Amino acid sequence: MEVPSKSHEGWQDIVTGKKTFELRFLAAKIMLGRLVRGVHDNPTPQNIDSRIDLLYNLFAQNSNSITVQADIKTIFGK
Amino acid sequence: MNQSIITASDVQKKISEGRYLLLAGDESVLEQLPPGNWIGGTIPYFITKEHGGLASREFIFVTDITDIAQSVSIARYNKDTLANVYVEGPKQDFSFILIPAATDTHLSFAMNAPNYKSFGMSPLIGWIAGVHLDDIDTKTPKAFDGSTGGMIEDGALVMRVELKPGKQAEIGIINLFEQGDGDTLTFPSDGFAAREAMVNGAPQNYAAYLRAHNLDTRLPIVADYYGALVSVSFQCINEVENMVHFYAPVFNGIEYKHAKPVDDYVAAFDAQARKVVGLDTDNVVFSCNCVLNYLFSNLENKKTGAFVGPMTFGEIAYQLLNQTLVYLEVKDC
Numbered sequence: 469m470e471v472p473s474k475s476h477e478g479w480q481d482i483v484t485g486k487k488t489f490e491l492r493f494l495a496a497k498i499m500l501g502r503l504v505r506g507v508h509d510n511p512t513p514q515n516i517d518s519r520i521d522l523l524y525n526l527f528a529q530n531s532n533s534i535t536v537q538a539d540i541k542t543i544f545g546k
Numbered sequence: 547m548n549q550s551i552i553t554a555s556d557v558q559k560k561i562s563e564g565r566y567l568l569l570a571g572d573e574s575v576l577e578q579l580p581p582g583n584w585i586g587g588t589i590p591y592f593i594t595k596e597h598g599g600l601a602s603r604e605f606i607f608v609t610d611i612t613d614i615a616q617s618v619s620i621a622r623y624n625k626d627t628l629a630n631v632y633v634e635g636p637k638q639d640f641s642f643i644l645i646p647a648a649t650d651t652h653l654s655f656a657m658n659a660p661n662y663k664s665f666g667m668s669p670l671i672g673w674i675a676g677v678h679l680d681d682i683d684t685k686t687p688k689a690f691d692g693s694t695g696g697m698i699e700d701g702a703l704v705m706r707v708e709l710k711p712g713k714q715a716e717i718g719i720i721n722l723f724e725q726g727d728g729d730t731l732t733f734p735s736d737g738f739a740a741r742e743a744m745v746n747g748a749p750q751n752y753a754a755y756l757r758a759h760n761l762d763t764r765l766p767i768v769a770d771y772y773g774a775l776v777s778v779s780f781q782c783i784n785e786v787e788n789m790v791h792f793y794a795p796v797f798n799g800i801e802y803k804h805a806k807p808v809d810d811y812v813a814a815f816d817a818q819a820r821k822v823v824g825l826d827t828d829n830v831v832f833s834c835n836c837v838l839n840y841l842f843s844n845l846e847n848k849k850t851g852a853f854v855g856p857m858t859f860g861e862i863a864y865q866l867l868n869q870t871l872v873y874l875e876v877k878d879c
Contacts (some may be wrong), residue, residue, distance in 0.1 A: 494717055494774060495666030495864050502660060505799050522665075522824025529667040534879060535716055 469537045478544045479520040483507050491539045499526060532544045548610040549832070550592045555577050558607050567704065568642055568832060569690075570680065570856035571606035576690045577697070583618055584692030585703045587644040587675035591857035597738050599845035599857070604680065607856055609832045614876045616708045622692045623702040625654035628662075635668035638714035640874065642705040642832075643672030644688035646700050647859040655793050655868040657736060666864055668785055669715045671705075671874050673834045674860030687859065694788060695795040700701045714879045717863045720822055720853070721775045722814050723770045723805035723872040728759075731802040739780075739791045744759070753788045764842045766869050767802040777805065779868035791836075793860065794868045811843035815850050815871075823875075827852035833873035834858050 481487040485504045491497055499507060501521045530536045554575045559568060561582035569576065569586030576586045584653065590605045611618075623631060628651060635641045645652050652674055659665070675687040684816040689703045690696070709715060731752075732744040746782050756763065766777035779792040808814050823830065833853040839845060840857040853871055863872040 488772075490773060490846070494719065495669075497772040497774040498660065498776070498864055499666060501774065501776075502771070504772065509799065525664070526666050529664070532879070533714060533716065534877065 469531050469540065470538060471524065472530050472544050473514065474520055476544065477525060477543045480516060481522060482543060483516060483519045489539075489542050492528065492535045493533070495530070495535075496523070496526060499523060503536065506511050526544060547593070548613060549608065550746050551592060551596065551600070551602070551605045553604070554606055557608060560608065560610065565610055566618045566678060566707075567692070568609040568611065569606055570834075573604040573685065573787065574603060575606055576688075577762075578755040579690070579692065579727055582692045583764045585620055585642070585644055585705050586690040586860075587646075587856070588688045589676045589717050589837070589856045589858055590678045591840050593835060593840075593845065593854045593857060595854050597601045598847045598849040600677070600841055600844065602842065607768050609796060609855070611707060611831060614709055614713055614831060618708070618711045619706045620691055621704045621706065622691065622698065623704060624700070625651040628655055628702050629658065630663070631670065631702070632662050632664040632667050635670065636706050636708060639707050639709045640669040640717075641670065642687040643670060643702055643862055644675055644709065645672070645702045646675045646689055646699055648687070651701050652860070653738065656738070657858075659865040660701075664742070665730065669717045669756075669874070670862065670864055671717050671832065671872055672862040673856060673864070673872075674862070676837060676859030699825070709876065712878055713876050716875045716877065717872065718875065719774065719870050719872050720767075720771040720815065720818050721777055722808045722811065722818055723766055723768050723777050723869060725747060725770060726805035726806045731767060731804075732794045733798055733802075734770060736795055736797050738793075738795050739789050741787070741789050751788055753783045754789045756783060756790065761804055762807070763822070765805040765807060767796070768805045769800045769802050776859070776867060777869045778802065779836070781856035794866050808843070811839065811845065812848050812850065815853075818842055819851060819853060823873075828876040829877050831874045832861050833871055836861060836869045838869050839871075
């Protein structure tokens with residue numbers, strides 16, 4: 469399954485906490501527990517981009533997982 | 547699922563057949579086993595299908611993954627090289643890790659795993675080896691490497707599992723402890739001990755706070771990681787130093803709350819398991835739970851359905867957890 473590119477606004481929405489989702493992928497939940505707080509404490513564009521990189525890579529590396537595919541649909545609606 | 551509690555001689559037979567095994571048992575029985583495709587950690591507490599909760603120094607808990615695994619390999623790490631555990635992990639399969647408790651590697655993994663390079667890039671599940679509580683001052687936890695017949699008292703053993711084609715692994719957790727309605731706690735630094743906590747933003751001596759509020763330290767503090775409830779268990783309060791010690795680190799910037807009590811662990815567990823996994827538990831390949839749940843919830847002779855396995859000194863699902871059941875499902879894809 470194709471993971472939406474890092475420029476998709478959905479990545480920014482999730483790491484900034486603008487939107488929250490009920491996800492199933494445990495590693496993503498653990499990572500997001502830290503990423504969202506990290507962006508909240510330091511909301512610079514560079515920090516947001518680096519957090520998006522981490523989250524994007526996690527989803528891309530696990531994109532064959534049925535659970536990850538379900539979470540991508542939850543976040544991006546496709 | 548292929549999990550059972552059997553004698554050392556029955557385990558020897560499985561090893562001689564070349565089966566791929568994840569083992570848990572007392573040191574005295576694990577050290578009898580011949581080389582083969584297995585790794586094992588020391589612990590004499592289990593939840594079994596047959597007997598429910600059980601403490602035994604004679605039996606070995608066996609998780610036989612031969613039917614789902616194409617191949618396995620075993621790697622050893624130390625506290626420094628363990629930072630590569632995700633980078634070197636299989637991309638689509640899973641890794642199973644054992645770390646002896648109260649070692650430098652245990653502490654390092656607990657503190658640093660969330661920041662390891664490529665965190666979560668492949669499923670990592672396992673547990674922290676321990677000892678019988680009667681032996682806590684006389685024996686050390688160990689992990690056994692069946693590929694060499696060797697044993698480690700510090701470091702980590704990792705079995706890399708390549709699954710058969712058309713299968714994929716997924717890790718889940720069942721933590722019955724929810725955040726209570728009390729104060730929000732944060733800690734000024736990462737660590738296994740804390741002298742001070744910020745209570746609703748105001749600094750207080752944490753040991754004094756626990757005493758003043760008469761809080762039950764059999765219940766963990768709980769953080770909410772984007773919907774995943776992560777518990778940190780209390781080890782003790784050092785009255786001399788006025789320090790609170792934990793079985794896993796607290797992290798700066800994470801908000802914790804003391805857990806709500808769980809009145810009936812087994813009933814609550816059954817309800818939560820049905821909610822998380824559903825009625826079809828055939829895909830559950832491995833699980834382990836915390837020895838503190840075994841002790842504090844009086845699980846001896848009590849059953850937790852399809853979720854059987856060792857009761858450990860720490861559970862690993864990508865990172866170290868406390869008082870939580872972790873499980874591995876292997877599904878067709």
